[in-house]
Amino acid sequence: MFTREIDFESVGRSLQLKQEVEGDVGCVVWDAAIVLAKYLEVREKGKRKLLKGSSVVELGAGTGCVGLAAALLGASHVTLTDLPELLPLLKINCAQNTPNIHGVAEVQQLTWGNTHQIQAIEVPDVILLADCIYYGESLEPLVSTVRSLSSSTTTVIMSYELRTDGNKPELQRKFFDLMEEYFTKERIPEQEHHSTYRSEDILIYEFRKR
Ligand SMILES: C[S@@+](CC[C@H](N)C(=O)[O-])C[C@H]1O[C@@H](n2cnc3c(N)ncnc32)[C@H](O)[C@@H]1O
Known part of the structure; x- marks a missing residue:
């Protein structure tokens, strides 16, 4: 394992995220x-502001980077979810960063589209x-999971x-087609991203249920 440190200067704290040298795509922190x-x-x-005092669910959390960042930045309850084989690493990262975060962060198994597992999670903010x-x-199960949890x-x-x-461009187009049946979408302009941690290849969207 090797560790990736991500600083959050605004709160004077950082995340330490363990990654695995070998394994599936969820074992490293993606850009x-x-x-x-x-x-x-x-x-x-x-x-x-979005996070202060809010409940958060991260889907396909991998190493937990985004959900743990939310917990560090003020969310009161964060549920980090992924496939069963990713949970050991997610639990290590959750435990390792617990001293630095607000509220509670926990790990739960959630395979997209699994009704039983979706029902075990409260609808978050x-x-x-x-x-x-x-x-x-897993595109349709992913969209149906987002829909059920919203x-x-x-x-x-x-x-x-x-x-x-x-087939990545086709998958991305299909994802948006499916989401837009149930959600409005807003692209967050690149100039609103972090001034250093941004890239024209990485897009951020915000969705709300219609
Ligand atoms: C490309 S990785 C991204 C990981 C992490 N979000 C990041 O950006 O660093 C995709 C993640 O989705 C998870 N995933 C893939 N198929 C899934 C499914 N059917 N149900 C739940 N999670 C899934 C993978 O295990 C992996 O952690």
Whole structure:
């Protein structure tokens, strides 16, 4: 394992995230996760605060970067979720960062589309996703999970990396088509992202239930 440290200067604290040298895609911190975590930091300093005292669910959390950033920045309850094989690493990262975070952060198994597991999670104020438009077969279950976990007051914030290889452009287009049946969407302009942790290839969108 090797550790990635991500600083949050505005609160004078950092996350220490363990990553694995070998394993599935969820074992490392993806750039889209760092861009989203740092955008959350910028947002908490501005007028459209999102996290203070809120409940948060992160889907496809991987190492937990985004959800743990939310917990560090003031969320009161964060549920980090992923497939069963990712949970050991997620639990290590959750425990390691607990001294630095506000409120409670916990780890739960959630395979997208699993009704039983979805029902075990309370509808949160905020849903976070980083780089989850990745797998053709799980696109519809992902959207149905976001939909089931959202109320009319839930804010969904998602980042992803624009990819041009294989079927990725098609998957990304299909994801937005599915989401827009149930959600309004707003692109967060790049100039509102963190001034250093931004890239023209990494987009952030905010969704709300119609
Ligand atoms: C590209 S990784 C991104 C990880 C993390 N969000 C980040 O950006 O660093 C995609 C994540 O989605 C998770 N994932 C993939 N299919 C899933 C499914 N059907 N249900 C739940 N999680 C899934 C993977 O295990 C992985 O952690």
